[in-house]
Amino acid sequence: MPTQIKGPALFLAQFAGDAAPFDSLENITKWAAGLGYKGVQIPTFDGRLFDLDKAAESDTYCDEVKGVCADAGVAITELSTHLQGQLVAVNPAYDRAFDAFAPAAVHGNPKARQEWATEQMKKAAIASRKLGLDHTVSFSGSLAFPYLYPWPQRPAGLIDEAFDELARRWLPIFDYYADHGVDIGFELHPGEDLFDGATWEMFLGRVKEHEAARINYDPSHFLLQQLDYLAFIDLYHDRINAFHVKDAEFNPDGRQGVYSGYQGWTSRAGRFRSLGDGQVDFSGIFSKLTQYGYDSWAVLEWECCIKSPEQGAAEGAPFIESHLIEVTEKAFDDFAGAERDDKAIKEMLGL
Numbered sequence: 001m002p003t004q005i006k007g008p009a010l011f012l013a014q015f016a017g018d019a020a021p022f023d024s025l026e027n028i029t030k031w032a033a034g035l036g037y038k039g040v041q042i043p044t045f046d047g048r049l050f051d052l053d054k055a056a057e058s059d060t061y062c063d064e065v066k067g068v069c070a071d072a073g074v075a076i077t078e079l080s081t082h083l084q085g086q087l088v089a090v091n092p093a094y095d096r097a098f099d100a101f102a103p104a105a106v107h108g109n110p111k112a113r114q115e116w117a118t119e120q121m122k123k124a125a126i127a128s129r130k131l132g133l134d135h136t137v138s139f140s141g142s143l144a145f146p147y148l149y150p151w152p153q154r155p156a157g158l159i160d161e162a163f164d165e166l167a168r169r170w171l172p173i174f175d176y177y178a179d180h181g182v183d184i185g186f187e188l189h190p191g192e193d194l195f196d197g198a199t200w201e202m203f204l205g206r207v208k209e210h211e212a213a214r215i216n217y218d219p220s221h222f223l224l225q226q227l228d229y230l231a232f233i234d235l236y237h238d239r240i241n242a243f244h245v246k247d248a249e250f251n252p253d254g255r256q257g258v259y260s261g262y263q264g265w266t267s268r269a270g271r272f273r274s275l276g277d278g279q280v281d282f283s284g285i286f287s288k289l290t291q292y293g294y295d296s297w298a299v300l301e302w303e304c305c306i307k308s309p310e311q312g313a314a315e316g317a318p319f320i321e322s323h324l325i326e327v328t329e330k331a332f333d334d335f336a337g338a339e340r341d342d343k344a345i346k347e348m349l350g351l
Contacts, residue, residue: 055130
């Protein structure tokens with residue numbers, strides 16, 4: 001009996017490098033397949049693995065990318081535009097840091113950087129369509145996040161204007177994606193203006209509940225915020241288009257809590273961990289997503305401050321495989337699964 005959720009798959013961004021087998025799409029997909037992965041999520045911002053500009057222009061190149069993956073025995077799950085999406089909206093406080101994600105030609109020029117990022121997003125829609133993909137994953141960017149904690153008090157209307165502007169920047173992109181039959185799943189992530197359910201609702205209302213606005217569900221970021229990540233699925237399952245299988249742990253003590261005291265990753269109360277080493281209830285998550293009909297990919301996004309990426313990747317495929325649920329056709333005690341019998345019903349009710 002087949003599983004409803006597809007997997008296991010691997011997000012390649014954290015593994016790309018200059019040495020084999022991480023230095024090319026051909027090599028890294030063969031490596032991933034050898035570990036048991038059946039799909040790969042491709043970062044569009046790493047030229048060692050993918051050329052987004054070429055993909056948007058060339059059917060031949062896209063056919064080559066599909067062929068490389070098919071030869072390795074993996075499907076393409078989604079294209080990732082996390083870094084380009086981040087640059088659609090950048091608060092001036094982050095200008096210098098985020099220039100590093102953009103070409104040198106637009107450094108020091110926020111307007112040009114935003115225009116470049118917007119065009120990159122549009123190219124990812126075109127490339128996704130050429131590759132036969134319906135979903136992408138990304139970040140929303142951030143205008144309001146530096147003002148997260150209201151001290152000193154924020155000027156009245158600051159958050160509203162930030163979200164109004166965020167919507168103005170994303171609406172034309174959503175329209176473009178819808179025209180190409182593709183959507184964008186935002187990874188709700190601290191540092192982005194969209195980081196929990198409340199901020200998602202603020203944004204979704206402003207973009208008029210656009211059909212292309214979706215969620216890349218990642219429970220690790222919710223656990224570190226101490227948000228109920230299972231109830232989140234109950235609330236927003238109809239908007240989830242992608243799933244990052246990523247673990248984390250939160251161990252507060254007398255010195256630090258959610259904010260983790262500016263400590264390095266190994267010393268933080270909240271830490272990302274390899275699958276199975278953290279506290280995320282993946283059995284509950286896979287059950288909830290299956291219950292609500294999620295039928296896309298379960299993609300490992302590996303980040304851990306203790307375990308090596310090679311070990312994390314090797315352990316990730318069987319971990320995801322073990323959580324995939326073969327969906328039953330009926331409940332175990334559904335003996336009355338026959339056609340409606342009005343006469344019997346009336347007799348049982350004394351009618």
